[in-house]
Amino acid sequence: MYEYNKNAVTTQALHRMPYYIQQLRILQNENIETVSAPRIAERLNLNEVQVRKDFAAVSSVKGKPKAGFSVSELLDNMEELLGYNNADEAVLVGTGSIAHAILAHEGFQNYGLKIVAAFDTNTDGIGSEINGIKILPSDKISNLCRRMQVHIGIITVPAQQAQVVCDQLVAGGVLAIWNFAPVHLSVPDYILVQNENLVASLAMLSKHLKQAMKTKI
Amino acid sequence: MYEYNKNAVTTQALHRMPYYIQQLRILQNENIETVSAPRIAERLNLNEVQVRKDFAAVSSVKGKPKAGFSVSELLDNMEELLGYNNADEAVLVGTGSIAHAILAHEGFQNYGLKIVAAFDTNTDGIGSEINGIKILPSDKISNLCRRMQVHIGIITVPAQQAQVVCDQLVAGGVLAIWNFAPVHLSVPDYILVQNENLVASLAMLSKHLKQAMKTKI
DNA sequence: TAGATTGTTAATCGATTAACAATC
DNA sequence: TAGATTGTTAATCGATTAACAATC
Numbered sequence: 001m002y003e004y005n006k007n008a009v010t011t012q013a014l015h016r017m018p019y020y021i022q023q024l025r026i027l028q029n030e031n032i033e034t035v036s037a038p039r040i041a042e043r044l045n046l047n048e049v050q051v052r053k054d055f056a057a058v059s060s061v062k063g064k065p066k067a068g069f070s071v072s073e074l075l076d077n078m079e080e081l082l083g084y085n086n087a088d089e090a091v092l093v094g095t096g097s098i099a100h101a102i103l104a105h106e107g108f109q110n111y112g113l114k115i116v117a118a119f120d121t122n123t124d125g126i127g128s129e130i131n132g133i134k135i136l137p138s139d140k141i142s143n144l145c146r147r148m149q150v151h152i153g154i155i156t157v158p159a160q161q162a163q164v165v166c167d168q169l170v171a172g173g174v175l176a177i178w179n180f181a182p183v184h185l186s187v188p189d190y191i192l193v194q195n196e197n198l199v200a201s202l203a204m205l206s207k208h209l210k211q212a213m214k215t216k217i
Numbered sequence: 218m219y220e221y222n223k224n225a226v227t228t229q230a231l232h233r234m235p236y237y238i239q240q241l242r243i244l245q246n247e248n249i250e251t252v253s254a255p256r257i258a259e260r261l262n263l264n265e266v267q268v269r270k271d272f273a274a275v276s277s278v279k280g281k282p283k284a285g286f287s288v289s290e291l292l293d294n295m296e297e298l299l300g301y302n303n304a305d306e307a308v309l310v311g312t313g314s315i316a317h318a319i320l321a322h323e324g325f326q327n328y329g330l331k332i333v334a335a336f337d338t339n340t341d342g343i344g345s346e347i348n349g350i351k352i353l354p355s356d357k358i359s360n361l362c363r364r365m366q367v368h369i370g371i372i373t374v375p376a377q378q379a380q381v382v383c384d385q386l387v388a389g390g391v392l393a394i395w396n397f398a399p400v401h402l403s404v405p406d407y408i409l410v411q412n413e414n415l416v417a418s419l420a421m422l423s424k425h426l427k428q429a430m431k432t433k434i
Numbered sequence: 435t436a437g438a439t440t441g442t443t444a445a446t447c448g449a450t451t452a453a454c455a456a457t458c
Numbered sequence: 459t460a461g462a463t464t465g466t467t468a469a470t471c472g473a474t475t476a477a478c479a480a481t482c
Binding site for chain 2: 022043082083102107111113176186198200207208209213
């Protein structure tokens with residue numbers, strides 16, 4: 001009894017959530033109140049059972065045979081699950097073009113991220129501002145993170161500096177790291193690293209393309 | 218006989234390649250000629266057997282018991298596999314901060330991507346240049362892709378415009394799409410879409426963090 | 435009622451990990 | 459030789475898909 005880990009949301013399922021949310025919002029805008037798993041599956045090119053299981057795992061209300069699931073309930077539950085409504089505070093390190101892109105992305109705050117400070121390892125840019133956030137010297141990282149109780153660090157510095165910055169963030173009490181540097185970071189077990197390796201993604205795309213063209217010819 | 222799909226490189230293995238390459242380059246800079254799977258596994262926090270299998274799958278030369286694998290052979294084979302040496306041509310659509318970041322990323326050309334044209338759906342920016350690439354109006358997409366035989370399209374436009382742009386790219390004969398818009402794109406079966414959904418990644422990070430803090434407290 | 439849709443149990447698939455003999 | 463390391467076969471694990479009874 002009470003083994004209610006039953007319909008846990010897996011990592012893969014979590015990846016699908018933002019796409020469900022996108023589709024559900026479209027339906028909500030059209031004032032459609034319920035939707036079935038097969039319908040969403042069709043729109044997103046997913047398996048029907050998979051969608052149903054995902055919905056069952058997150059929805060606080062059961063689906064109804066024939067009718068489907070409540071659009072608004074699903075949206076609420078998914079947005080809650082992904083933390084869209086209460087933004088985590090984060091610090092960003094690096095001032096290159098990726099850093100600019102992240103800081104410029106007004107949307108992030110709606111998706112659970114509030115950047116409260118930015119740092120640079122390069123003394124040149126320090127003191128300047130990007131999108132209203134002042135750039136601080138990187139030796140202040142640990143201190144500021146600890147003082148402000150920030151739990152997320154975003155790394156956009158070049159590969160060579162990434163590990164050092166990472167260590168500073170960890171020293172400052174950060175628990176999760178969003179890493180845009182194309183390197184593996186060594187961290188203690190309890191730290192979560194999410195790698196966003198654009199070069200790796202690109203390589204995958206290129207490889208797949210090559211394969212596809214080979215089989216086609 | 219001749220069922221030589223034996224040690225195929227899986228999608229997951231492909232994802233690990235750039236990290237192997239990073240480690241191998243470090244070794245090469247130190248003039249180290251061979252390396253064992255357990256050593257690399259330790260550095261990257263991976264399973265030893267997994268690394269050995271990955272190496273075996275890509276290496277044109279077998280590993281030697283006791284000695285390990287040739288660093289330079291592995292590097293050559295992996296870079297070849299990922300297409301680092303012969304860049305695919307691509308077009309980019311959108312001129313927001315992510316587009317700027319991609320265009321500014323000098324590194325991409327070394328990793329198999331050469332952006333030959335950029336487009337914008339917004340008439341304002343047309344005619345201007347970003348990093349030496351002139352911005353063209355988006356109604357030229359299909360034509361130019363077809364004429365230049367470009368096979369990769371990069372979408373960085375807002376969500377609402379992504380599907381339209383996608384259709385134009387497909388009409389132009391593009392075979393692979395690197396999609397930075399946070400939406401699902403509908404495409405014919407033979408088209409490869411790789412989604413780079415930063416908002417989704419962020420949500421995952423936030424969710425994991427929440428879970429981690431819950432179990433810790 | 436008939437039929438679409440749900441929820442659940444079982445089968446399948448793919449990737450990772452374990453076990454172990456072969457080899458330099 | 460002894461021992462580290464490879465390569466391969468088998469076991470495990472997790473996620474997806476199929477099958478089907480329950481239900482509105």
